Amino acid sequence: MTVRVAVAGASGYAGGELLRLLLAHPEVEIGALTGSSNAGRTLGGLQPHLLPLADRVLQPTTTEVLAGHDVVFLALPHGQSAAVAEQLGKDVLVIDMGADFRLKDAADWQTFYGSEHAGTWPYGLPELPGARAALEGSKRVAVPGCYPTAVSLALFPAYRAGIAEPEAVITAASGTSGAGKALKPHLLGSEVMGSMSPYGVGGGHRHTPEMIQNLSAVAGERVTVSFTPTLAPMPRGILATCSAKAKPGTTAQDVRAAYEKALADEPFLHLLPEGQWPTTASVYGSNAVLIQVAYDENAGRVIAISAIDNLTKGTAGGAVQSMNIALGLPESTGLSTIGVAP
Amino acid sequence: MTVRVAVAGASGYAGGELLRLLLAHPEVEIGALTGSSNAGRTLGGLQPHLLPLADRVLQPTTTEVLAGHDVVFLALPHGQSAAVAEQLGKDVLVIDMGADFRLKDAADWQTFYGSEHAGTWPYGLPELPGARAALEGSKRVAVPGCYPTAVSLALFPAYRAGIAEPEAVITAASGTSGAGKALKPHLLGSEVMGSMSPYGVGGGHRHTPEMIQNLSAVAGERVTVSFTPTLAPMPRGILATCSAKAKPGTTAQDVRAAYEKALADEPFLHLLPEGQWPTTASVYGSNAVLIQVAYDENAGRVIAISAIDNLTKGTAGGAVQSMNIALGLPESTGLSTIGVAP
Amino acid sequence: MTVRVAVAGASGYAGGELLRLLLAHPEVEIGALTGSSNAGRTLGGLQPHLLPLADRVLQPTTTEVLAGHDVVFLALPHGQSAAVAEQLGKDVLVIDMGADFRLKDAADWQTFYGSEHAGTWPYGLPELPGARAALEGSKRVAVPGCYPTAVSLALFPAYRAGIAEPEAVITAASGTSGAGKALKPHLLGSEVMGSMSPYGVGGGHRHTPEMIQNLSAVAGERVTVSFTPTLAPMPRGILATCSAKAKPGTTAQDVRAAYEKALADEPFLHLLPEGQWPTTASVYGSNAVLIQVAYDENAGRVIAISAIDNLTKGTAGGAVQSMNIALGLPESTGLSTIGVAP
């Protein structure tokens, strides 16, 4: 099978990572690449690490340019995907790497994104209960946010096993590429290096309702989430430290067993041996998720920690994984669990 | 007043930072500097940033060498301070930068450090209720751990005001100097750069009982602490993200008021204006503590975040601050609230 | 003596570092602080590390605002200093941290900066032969560029001793703050971390004629300079690797002797013991210059390497040092040779 793929928004970090993966995908032929302000420029100056595409010229993001492909990835600013998707036809696989179609609750969307809700598409986190089946054969996919990916995969085993109270507390450290190529003072190298800084504290981060949606579905009850994201001095990676009070009677053995069971057959989820903890460097450029869990007896809490590459499993790798499922390809095609380290 | 000061353990990071501060202290004359395996070496090769001391030769850590000083700082491995302190005489101000005299509970000491408890000295975190008075005129000071400094200062206003439940959840990111100059594989630059990694997860970190001790004293009830430290790719700094459920009826105004009141008159504690969050880069080399607090209504939690320099306020700066108080000097002598940034 | 000082351009990295130093200067009272697009904002949000000035409001850069000060520092974009300086009066000490008054040759200025030459002021690198005398009592000072500071101080001993041929080859690595707070894609943290990159290759960097001017004056003949700057993944610091063929008959002893003689009495220049090499971390926030030199017999070249903090000795510290000289204060007042490390 050869799949002809277009990428709308090829000049940003998500688009660049997607192209890195698609170049290594044996069933993909890379078609149109589009940009907005960068239309007309060659990719060599924008994504200098993608040597095989150095001479490719970015086109404007129009229906004409995107037409004639089997798959179209949208790496566009929030709110722009719906209009493009509508014109692409129902037989085209459209994979939205933005937030537009992730949330089921229109009020949540309104509160956190400030615009009208566009709808909900099958959610591209196949490891969550029921998600894989919904992706098979689907022509629309909403790629999860990077933080919700790391957090949901760290905590769903606890909620599925019914060993955690529905109040999760989460701190996550993200590499700066998670904030995109935006030209903002606090993202300058001089500001970032040597510094840890929080943002969106107190429940305001847009990924919070997405985490609540995922964890509540698994738990079968409303899970509240206290989420604090922090910016770390590294280009890539998310380390998510997640915890919740253990349900009464839970033992350390219960906790371990819950995670062993939930993660056993997943190709990209890897429960580390006891005593070893995830590091983001281990998943640099990889689609793997490293997970470890502990039970703190004194505090009575389950602590689950995951490490992902925010651009790979957290964005573009997750998107390719979902594409594979939607198209009926083997799920791991073109994806690796091997990080580039050190 | 000129105070003659000796430093036992001058070749490590804590000792180096202490000397950096003492060199700028107008009342201090730097006397003997000692090391163990580095005795006999000049400081220039060990602490190349301390140019004025480049030709100083490290002496062995003996009673004879340390005798004849007004103040002796001990930056020694855990368990070695008691023997040295005993021989120094009761009129010498001994400031222990190790853990030996921090904990009040002998059982906690035994559990977390695995040796016999040496005793408890006045605790060098003057901002905690009652601590400053205990330090005045004291001849013995136990300098707090770096994490307990960051965490206790972030949370004590909430517990003093009675607005937080006694179950704190804390994630802290530390620069690598917090782990000292130990030659361990995971501390190599190649491993550290580009990586976030947790350690001591599940309640095992030695600073946990120290936090519990501090917060429980303020709260007037036993506070449990779920503490997860992480190693961040930066040389210095701690960002502590701390939270606890708010007591019923607490409002955002109550939270803000509690912090404004508690931090108002402290020379080194700085509550940021609403909307601005602490960054570790802002306190690089400074003795200041930047604090911000938020109330997450949906999760019902108070989230307090502090940024310190682990080597300055978290170790050597805190030690100098306590020395000033113990000697009756103005508390800020030789200390700065200005960071070196960017 | 209390000197009232104004800073025009207080929101950038050079202005911020200058304020950090001025806050620690015992003879200085900080007066007006100005900005252009940031006028009206408080300094707390722009320079969060300068806690004592957090509530100061930036004023616009006008003659009225800058009037009434003993010293005015100009940290303005190239080409704007002359107009401001003219209106400040001849009895005000004006210290230009920009490039406008560094070059003697109007044609060089025209070639490299593309505008009309404004003139030449006494050059604020007192360690160069004759420079200190020219600064004493002067009411105008041109602060050198950061690269010319590092390079001229590394090589002037060789040229003064007549042991080096007049063809210097220089590669320098600079921290990102050297590029300022400009919002350019290649300065984003995601781009900078993990990457070394050259720029201005082939003779085009604006600091090249300044190096040639300095070295030629010392050598007494025209020195050509091949200069390649590189951007390094660190916020601060310059490491300059400089070399030139040795004049015939030069020995390793000659080289060492030349440097020992030239650097002996300078308060901020520090020739390291043989076998020890400079690191930029050692001068973080310090006004010191670490220098080492070697003679490569096989290649017949003198290799001199210097490390400075680009913002301190390379910009703001050098400016304060020159202010001290111009005002007749002890040259080291308010300046330190102690770095913040690790």
Add this chain to the structure above:
Amino acid sequence: MTVRVAVAGASGYAGGELLRLLLAHPEVEIGALTGSSNAGRTLGGLQPHLLPLADRVLQPTTTEVLAGHDVVFLALPHGQSAAVAEQLGKDVLVIDMGADFRLKDAADWQTFYGSEHAGTWPYGLPELPGARAALEGSKRVAVPGCYPTAVSLALFPAYRAGIAEPEAVITAASGTSGAGKALKPHLLGSEVMGSMSPYGVGGGHRHTPEMIQNLSAVAGERVTVSFTPTLAPMPRGILATCSAKAKPGTTAQDVRAAYEKALADEPFLHLLPEGQWPTTASVYGSNAVLIQVAYDENAGRVIAISAIDNLTKGTAGGAVQSMNIALGLPESTGLSTIGVAP
């Protein structure tokens, strides 16, 4: 074709990178993995990024363990390869990633490595004139040093075209993985981050005679090399800034033409468009070499700059490339020119 491969020295950085590449090589089956002090340990704790090999146990480096493979890679400390290679049989392809068989001149070996010369094997830098032919069908390969790879590829076009004088001046910045996993204080993260530092200054670095050997062979005359390596705050990458005086009469067009001609048909060498300069981030994990060249008219010098990943093209990728040639496989099999960025 399926090639059975053993790796002696699988726990270090070179061995880890080699395994990362071999895992993606379609013709390779990974056989025995050996270590010395790490024998008996599983790879999961030593190379946590190589998930598919996590359960593999390291064996001791003995002839028995290494027997029965088609290819044996040696990632051993200097001086240990000869003894192992002798016992492996002449029909086994032995690829030495150490220095033992790189130098042709026994006196150079003795001077720089202090032991007896073991011999010279075909040199694994196929892009150098004549090198590819010598590798075809060879059963022994000496993988070049990382610096000589970056430097020789940057400068050989100039020497082949006869446009450069035989006196090269080189400064190179390397990521810390180039120094291996050695537990040395100056390689600690706390020391490395935020710091640039030189080492081996003045001609003493062991890679110097290897560069001289390569460049002299191309130039047809003895080329002297002044080489200064520096350690940069990043895990991977080498940026080599190389220059030499242009031969009289050389023009900028000559320089460009020389590089276009020399680099045209090489699959891993990439001459950037004029005006674009290499960055090490662009080749993170890639086997590509980014090269750019300039002619500085004022200084009369050719400046050639290359960026490589020291572990990929500089070590393990170069080794796989040579293996492919020696085995008659397509040269690029299992190797990529796509970096992991940002």
